[in-house]
Amino acid sequence: MKNIALLVMLFCAGGLFISQKNIVYSQETAVNADTIVISGVVDFVDPENLGKGRRAEIYIIDESGRKIKFLVDFEAVISNKGGENITAREINKGDRVAINYTVNKEGTNIAKSVKVVE
Numbered sequence: 001m002k003n004i005a006l007l008v009m010l011f012c013a014g015g016l017f018i019s020q021k022n023i024v025y026s027q028e029t030a031v032n033a034d035t036i037v038i039s040g041v042v043d044f045v046d047p048e049n050l051g052k053g054r055r056a057e058i059y060i061i062d063e064s065g066r067k068i069k070f071l072v073d074f075e076a077v078i079s080n081k082g083g084e085n086i087t088a089r090e091i092n093k094g095d096r097v098a099i100n101y102t103v104n105k106e107g108t109n110i111a112k113s114v115k116v117v118e
Contacts (some may be wrong), residue, residue, distance in 0.1 A: 035112065038062060039097065039117065040061050040063065040068065040099075041095070042093050042096075044058070055071045061076075072111045077115045078113070080118065
């Protein structure tokens, strides 16, 4: 009987763990099932990350103080406050940005667009 109770508890706990995958935090907005938008302040930019196929890499600090890393997709649109296209080299530490991103199967955040908002 104890084994059955333990098995039921493990099954329920596993179900809770699996359901946590689909949570979207309050400061992030789901655009569709695969795309999320988040804003934060740029902490670091590597415009040519040689270790990642020369993709730009951006770290932001979000509203709750979390430091989050993004690889910028090769086809990502990067724009300034005026809506003009810019390069990752033109993003500076301290800029406030909005990033539209997906998470790949390895768990890496891939920025699909980056917009400087302040």
